[in-house]
Amino acid sequence: MGCNSFEYSPNQVFNQNSLKDLNAAALKKLTAATPKNDTIKVVLAGDTQRSYNEIPGLVKKVNSIDNLDLVLVAGDISEFGTLQEMDWYAKRLLEVNVPVITVIGNHDLVARGNEVYQRMFGELNFSFVYRGIKFVCHDTNSREYNFNGKVPDMEWLSKEMQPQQGVNGFIAVSHVPPFSLDFDQKLIDPYTKLFSQTDHFLASLHGHTHVYSAGPYKNSAFPYLVTGSAETSEFILVKIINDQLTYERIFY
């Protein structure tokens, strides 16, 4: 029993041992990394809630992939939005050899999860450029905001999708895909149109449904990739070579 055993409330946002700013730390590590070869390899995992038994398998499989650049976890790392669950997740993911970026899911927003996530991982909407690819990570958990029309944040997204020097590909990363009923139905059109009208838009990555799916949506020229959950022990391996994107479903 460590000091963590002296709990003040399951709803506390932090304790003296809780981790902080993990996404910023991962990005720092990513920027410092030397490119491995011409291929960018990214793992898309998601929905690890209530699946701590499965996380070591995920970590082991991910660590066995040669020249992997990055792991993206597309949300729902907790069931109840508690510090304890996010802590169990984060400590296990520290075993991954490459940087891990965690994106917010709807379950991570319940109770005080929003505050826990922001302290432990960082902003809900953020982007980064890695070797010419811009990853735009954002909150699409519209139902948690009672479909107020502000989530996903279209204004922020359109700015992020502007042509940018040094960027020759865009990848969106979020939890709820636009074809879910948990996505703000008023925003499906502007959201999918924005992606379709963005030059060099490569793919939109998601979780949430717990069921693997991959393919175009609304006649898009790029795929919407949805990973299965940790419960079914799977993720998607995305490869980008010369700005062309391919993907593969992997079980562990």
Add this chain to the structure above:
Amino acid sequence: MNAYFTRTLTLLFILTLSFARPVQAQRFLIPDEAIMQYAGSIGYFSVGGGYELFKNKRGNLDINYGYVPESKGGELHIVTAKFAYRPFVIKISDWAKIYPFNPGVFVTYTFHKDLSFNFPSETYPKGYYYWSEAIRPHLSISNEFQFVGEEVLKKTGLKAVSIYSEFNTNDFYLVNYFQNSTALKITDIFKVGIGLRVKF
């Protein structure tokens, strides 16, 4: 902690609970004990009153108010109702007893703008989230070391003073534990609090 403090605390508690009640009811409502606790998932610290239950006085009903300051995890106000039973007692001497294993249950209500009693039905389909954010049921196991003896404590006006430690878990942690019994240890889901119980 002196007698004045415990009396004042009790008096405040009673006044809020039983204002304008008949005298009989007031007597019934006067707690048998005053309690202070550190941690244990019901506040950074909490204070409250305890009632001895049953003829053998082995049952306990405690009502606590707990507070978590901003600097200790974000501000929270928590009200707790505990029930516990002390099936075993080890008499060490005339003035000391140990209650080694006291199982119990408690319920907390946490007051915070982001914690609702119910997820609103206009936003979520039925069963979308199946729990309450504000109400948390807990299981507990405590042990208690009690100093008794009218002689020793006579001057203080107290009947007994106890120190205790209490281990608890809640529905959230249990759900995770049952689905991940290899990854999570029982010690991962039980949290500790320590406290002082003064009987008068």
